[in-house]
Amino acid sequence: MTQRTTRRGEEPAEVPDTPALRATQAALAAEHAAVYGYGVVGARIGTERDAEVREAYTGHRARRDALRRAVLDLGAVPEAAAAAYALPFEVTDAATAQALAADLEARVAGAYADLVLAATGAARRDAAAALRDSAVRAARWSGTGTAFPGLAEYAEGRA
Amino acid sequence: MSSGPPIELPRRTLLLTGGALAALTGLTGLLSGCSAADGAGQDRTGEAAAGGDEGLRRRAARDSSKLLAHYDATTGAHPDLAGALTPLRETVAAQLTALQEDDAPAPASAPPVPSDASAALDELITAERTLAEERLRALEGAPPELARLLASLSAAGSVHVYLLGEARA
Numbered sequence: 001m002t003q004r005t006t007r008r009g010e011e012p013a014e015v016p017d018t019p020a021l022r023a024t025q026a027a028l029a030a031e032h033a034a035v036y037g038y039g040v041v042g043a044r045i046g047t048e049r050d051a052e053v054r055e056a057y058t059g060h061r062a063r064r065d066a067l068r069r070a071v072l073d074l075g076a077v078p079e080a081a082a083a084a085y086a087l088p089f090e091v092t093d094a095a096t097a098q099a100l101a102a103d104l105e106a107r108v109a110g111a112y113a114d115l116v117l118a119a120t121g122a123a124r125r126d127a128a129a130a131l132r133d134s135a136v137r138a139a140r141w142s143g144t145g146t147a148f149p150g151l152a153e154y155a156e157g158r159a
Numbered sequence: 160m161s162s163g164p165p166i167e168l169p170r171r172t173l174l175l176t177g178g179a180l181a182a183l184t185g186l187t188g189l190l191s192g193c194s195a196a197d198g199a200g201q202d203r204t205g206e207a208a209a210g211g212d213e214g215l216r217r218r219a220a221r222d223s224s225k226l227l228a229h230y231d232a233t234t235g236a237h238p239d240l241a242g243a244l245t246p247l248r249e250t251v252a253a254q255l256t257a258l259q260e261d262d263a264p265a266p267a268s269a270p271p272v273p274s275d276a277s278a279a280l281d282e283l284i285t286a287e288r289t290l291a292e293e294r295l296r297a298l299e300g301a302p303p304e305l306a307r308l309l310a311s312l313s314a315a316g317s318v319h320v321y322l323l324g325e326a327r328a
Contacts, residue, residue, distance in 0.1 A: 109314070116298065117307040128298055128310040132291075135314035136321050145318040147250040147257075148311045154257070 015076040023111075023118035024070050025079045027127070030111035031064035032081035037104040040087065044097035056101065056137055060108070063130055070123060098141050105138035106149075113150030212302045219297075219309060220258040222290055225267035227251045229286050232269030237276045243326035244283075247319050254312055280327045284320055291316030 015021065038057040045053055071078040091100050112134065115127035135149035148154040230248040234241050270286075273279045294313035298306045 113307050113311055116310040117303045121299075124298055124306060125295070128295055128313065131310050132295075132314040132317045135318050139318045139321055144246070145250060145315060145322055147253040147315060148308075149314040149318065151308070151311045 015074070018074075019118040020115075020120075020123070021071070021074045021076055023115040024067060024074060024123075025076070027108075027111040027115045027130075028064060028067040028071060028079045030108045031060050031067055032079070033085050034060040034104045034108050035064055036081065036085050037087070037100060040091055041097045041101045041104075044091050044093060045101075046094045046097075048094075049098075052140065053101070056105075059133065059137075066126070102138045102141035105134040105141065106146075109134040109138065109150035110152055111150075212305050215297060215301055215305055215309070216258060216260070219294070219312065220255060220260075221267065222293070223251055223255040223258055223312075224265075225269075226286060226290060227255055228267040228269035229283060232272050233279050233283055236272040236274070237279055240276060240280070240326075243323075247322060250315065250319070254315065257308070277327060280323055284323045284327070287316045287319045287323065291320065 035057065038053060038060060042050070042053045042057065068078040087100065088103055089096065089099070091097050109131050112127045112131035116124055116131065119127055131150050135145070138149070139145045227248065230244055230251060234244050234248065270282070273282060291313045294309045294316065297309055298313075301309055
């Protein structure tokens with residue numbers, strides 16, 4: 001990441017640190033982690049659910065790219081991906097790979113719920129659609145739903 | 160993610176405060192006042208148009224109450240579906256609790272349930288999908304905290320559509 005200028009100017013931008021920008025960057029960071037994480041999932045999950053992994057991976061890359069554009073539109077430099085991410089638990093087989101996928105989706109859902117709060121208009125609608133997609137994917141991986149996807153204060157009670 | 164504890168929800172007040180909200184609430188009150196005489200349908204329209212937090216929240220609670228009654232009626236008519244429906248029903252009950260303020264909405268009446276179990280599931284799927292879409296549309300005019308909650312409830316509804324489809328298969 002050497003590009004420090006924004007799309008609109010020559011100078012490194014003095015970007016006001018708004019809640020919408022912070023939430024967009026946080027969602028972008030969550031998508032970076034999901035893209036990385038699905039690489040791990042794909043390596044461990046076996047062939048049976050390969051198509052689902054690919055669909056999710058592609059979907060998260062598309063959202064990541066959209067969020068990058070959104071950050072640029074807000075006049076800031078998009079959050080870069082880390083070289084590697086610490087996994088929340090060891091992924092050794094198909095079952096732990098599925099659990100990781102569900103966990104990744106839950107984290108992404110949380111970031112999008114916060115973005116719904118901070119954003120307005122089309123950005124809010126997009127965040128809500130992304131929250132929905134992550135919640136449905138989490139349910140596909142875990143076989144169960146939660147009452148309040150993305151809302152950590154409800155302790156993610158399983159339903 | 161390991162499976163968490165069973166759902167046990169704190170009642171959380173998500174209402175915002177502030178002058179803008181006070182203004183909106185006043186407006187909602189006016190609209191609700193006129194439309195109350197015109198029946199429930201008009202009432203909903205008035206509340207949505209006003210975009211007031213109280214109105215949106217009350218409407219969301221009413222919708223969840225209606226959905227809960229739909230689950231109960233379906234399980235009552237088709238006890239064999241209880242295994243699949245009970246966890247989803249509990250989710251809807253938890254959502255209703257989170258939406259309720261001091262006044263619980265009057266118990267909603269359930270629609271008639273088809274005698275065919277698969278058709279009954281289809282109607283629940285339609286109800287969940289319709290409500291999830293309505294809640295997405297309601298985001299536009301919702302205050303931030305309520306928008307976040309409605310987006311989550313809409314996502315949960317889409318999850319139910321998926322899970323009900325699995326139960327039906």
